[in-house]
Amino acid sequence: MKFLRMTLTAAFRALRRNKMRSALTILGIVIGVGAVIATVGLGQGAAAAVQDQIRSLGTNLLIVVPGTQRRGGAHSGWGGASTLSVLDARAIERESAGVRAVSYVRRGSAQVLYGNQNWRTTVQATTPSYLYVSDSEVSQGEFFDDRDMKIGARVVVLGETLVSQLFEAGEDPIGAVLRIKDTSFRVIGVLESKGGSSFGDDRDDLVLMPFTTAERRVLGTTAPGAVQNIMASGHTGEDAHGVALEIEDILRQRHDLRPDQESDFTVHTQDQFSSAMQNVTKILASVLLGIASISLLVGGIGIMNILLVSVTERTREIGIRMAVGAKGRHILVQFLVEAMILSVIGGLIGIILGLAGTQAIAHFVEIPFVFSPGTILFAVLFSGSVGIFFGFYPARKASNLDPIASLRYE
Amino acid sequence: MTEVIETRGLKKDFARGDVRVHALNGISVSIAPGEFVAIVGKSGSGKSTFMNILGCLDRPSEGSYFLDGQDVAGLSADERAELRSHKIGFVFQAFNLIPRTSALENVELPLIYNGISRAEQTRRARESLDKLGLGERVDHHPSELSGGEQQRVAIARALVNRPKLLLADEPTGNLDSRTSLEIMSILEQLNRGEGLTVILVTHEDDIAAFADRVLTFSDGEVVSDESGARAGKRVRADGPDQETRP
Numbered sequence: 001m002k003f004l005r006m007t008l009t010a011a012f013r014a015l016r017r018n019k020m021r022s023a024l025t026i027l028g029i030v031i032g033v034g035a036v037i038a039t040v041g042l043g044q045g046a047a048a049a050v051q052d053q054i055r056s057l058g059t060n061l062l063i064v065v066p067g068t069q070r071r072g073g074a075h076s077g078w079g080g081a082s083t084l085s086v087l088d089a090r091a092i093e094r095e096s097a098g099v100r101a102v103s104y105v106r107r108g109s110a111q112v113l114y115g116n117q118n119w120r121t122t123v124q125a126t127t128p129s130y131l132y133v134s135d136s137e138v139s140q141g142e143f144f145d146d147r148d149m150k151i152g153a154r155v156v157v158l159g160e161t162l163v164s165q166l167f168e169a170g171e172d173p174i175g176a177v178l179r180i181k182d183t184s185f186r187v188i189g190v191l192e193s194k195g196g197s198s199f200g201d202d203r204d205d206l207v208l209m210p211f212t213t214a215e216r217r218v219l220g221t222t223a224p225g226a227v228q229n230i231m232a233s234g235h236t237g238e239d240a241h242g243v244a245l246e247i248e249d250i251l252r253q254r255h256d257l258r259p260d261q262e263s264d265f266t267v268h269t270q271d272q273f274s275s276a277m278q279n280v281t282k283i284l285a286s287v288l289l290g291i292a293s294i295s296l297l298v299g300g301i302g303i304m305n306i307l308l309v310s311v312t313e314r315t316r317e318i319g320i321r322m323a324v325g326a327k328g329r330h331i332l333v334q335f336l337v338e339a340m341i342l343s344v345i346g347g348l349i350g351i352i353l354g355l356a357g358t359q360a361i362a363h364f365v366e367i368p369f370v371f372s373p374g375t376i377l378f379a380v381l382f383s384g385s386v387g388i389f390f391g392f393y394p395a396r397k398a399s400n401l402d403p404i405a406s407l408r409y410e
Numbered sequence: 411m412t413e414v415i416e417t418r419g420l421k422k423d424f425a426r427g428d429v430r431v432h433a434l435n436g437i438s439v440s441i442a443p444g445e446f447v448a449i450v451g452k453s454g455s456g457k458s459t460f461m462n463i464l465g466c467l468d469r470p471s472e473g474s475y476f477l478d479g480q481d482v483a484g485l486s487a488d489e490r491a492e493l494r495s496h497k498i499g500f501v502f503q504a505f506n507l508i509p510r511t512s513a514l515e516n517v518e519l520p521l522i523y524n525g526i527s528r529a530e531q532t533r534r535a536r537e538s539l540d541k542l543g544l545g546e547r548v549d550h551h552p553s554e555l556s557g558g559e560q561q562r563v564a565i566a567r568a569l570v571n572r573p574k575l576l577l578a579d580e581p582t583g584n585l586d587s588r589t590s591l592e593i594m595s596i597l598e599q600l601n602r603g604e605g606l607t608v609i610l611v612t613h614e615d616d617i618a619a620f621a622d623r624v625l626t627f628s629d630g631e632v633v634s635d636e637s638g639a640r641a642g643k644r645v646r647a648d649g650p651d652q653e654t655r656p
Binding site (some may be wrong): 407 | 467488491495506519520524567
């Protein structure tokens with residue numbers, strides 16, 4: 001104990017004798033540790049941001065997409081005639097316990113006319129439950145209801161892009177009458193903007209109308225009741241994968257599929273989607289962490305370099321210490337302690353600067369600031385081990401010096 | 411009474427390329443407590459090698475060496491460090507103080523490795539410096555001290571662990587003659603006044619004259635061992651160099 005304190009004192013004295021050199025060595029570690037802390041923090045922040053964005057697609061959303069149909073050995077490919085129907089959606093709503101609400105959509109495209117303006121957009125035929133299932137909001141007016149659906153009311157809800165294309169700035173779109181496929185529709189609401197998706201398409205460029213109305217007036221009835229997607233919203237906290245299996249069972253039964261037949265549809269859960277996105281951010285974060293770790297490594301090599309210089313420079317001092325009774329391990333510990341002091345001081349400053357930097361950057365690029373004690377522990381341990389690892393060789397070299405030769409060293 | 415030093419047939423070989431050089435060729439010497447011994451000889455005579463072995467910095471190739479009754483020839487490096495820490499004080503030609511470190515910290519150094527409490531270290535170091543008249547200089551760094559003062563700090567350091575044996579290797583080699591005499595009278599005082607065993611390596615006769623006994627080395631052997639007043643008188647008859655005195 002006493003010896004440890006003496007060693008600490010001796011190490012501090014030695015480091016103080018070369019203030020500038022010690023400071024620069026510490027700086028190397030500061031940069032390394034700071035970079036590690038910042039990249040890990042930003043990586044976690046980015047992951048959280050991606051998670052948030054995925055969540056904005058809808059809570060616990062499951063999407064059923066039609067699969068390929070196999071007729072006589074030939075796959076029809078994705079987007080072949082839809083295998084899903086309104087009845088499938090109703091069956092899911094009726095039979096699946098894990099599902100809270102179901103909606104379905106069929107899309108087509110059409111020219112929308114208003115006054116002397118026109119715009120080609122996506123017509124999305126859906127149900128009143130769409131609003132809830134897709135986690136959307138109406139920013140003006142209202143969404144169509146069950147009555148509109150029942151009577152096939154000629155009402156539409158517009159996406160923001162369409163509003164800005166058809167109407168003058170400041171003009172109230174609610175109550176305006178549009179023409180689509182020679183039919184007049186009354187605008188009853190505007191959807192709150194969802195912004196572009198992470199894949200670059202505009203999610204506000206659409207017009208929504210009751211499914212029944214669309215079938216009759218716009219999209220045609222060549223395949224009555226056919227839908228492109230069924231969307232189901234699971235109960236919160238429900239295992240999405242379990243719900244997906246449940247839906248699969250219901251639909252296979254409805255489609256009269258034998259156990260050996262492939263499903264003619266696929267149930268996507270948001271988990272799959274988010275895990276794909278998370279993988280991307282994880283890879284990115286790992287790459288950054290790798291680069292940051294290299295700078296920490298370089299900092300460690302800085303420590304080793306300085307200690308090697310120091311050992312050579314202080315050869316005579318080492319000889320003197322040995323002559324007055326220092327054992328090899330005393331010398332070894334002294335140099336190791338010097339290395340650790342450098343790396344730990346550097347580590348602490350690095351943590352502080354790294355956290356400050358993370359917070360500043362997180363604020364600047366508008367991602368959440370994630371504070372993780374694990375990372376800090378890792379950085380402290382890592383910088384400590386950098387000190388020991390890179391300090392060991394020079395320390396060992398010092399402790400193996402021959403006292404007689406060292407005393408004569410010029 | 412146990413001899414402080416007792417060597418029997420001490421040999422030391424060095425490999426220089428393919429040739430083995432015999433630095434010491436069977437030295438048998440006894441030194442009693444309280445003796446003041448000078449070791450003289452030309453460079454290469456083996457006196458420094460002998461001194462390193464006596465100081466437990468080096469080990470003999472052959473023969474035995476008893477320090478204060480303990481056989482030390484076969485000891486490990488750590489055990490020898492332990493002995494240096496408790497029984498031996500060194501004074502070197504080049505002072506060998508740690509630069510940019512105060513006189514006090516330099517004197518405390520041997521105690522760091524000696525398991526003595528921090529307060530006691532400082533107390534003893536101050537006491538040792540006071541004894542050598544450096545009480546006012548404790549906070550000075552070596553570069554702020556004269557050669558004589560540096561050597562006195564070194565002596566204070568050598569004495570701080572209360573050694574059985576003081577080994578001085580050319581302690582006046584880097585000093586002018588006036589300061590040399592000052593340092594020698596300190597060593598003389600330590601020997602006569604406190605009964606400290608002092609062994610001195612020198613190649614200057616007037617310095618050797620301070621000792622009671624002079625061992626002359628040549629080609630790794632002791633060629634003469636002159637004791638008592640006879641040794642002193644013989645050398646002192648030549649007298650210290652008066653002209654170089656200020």
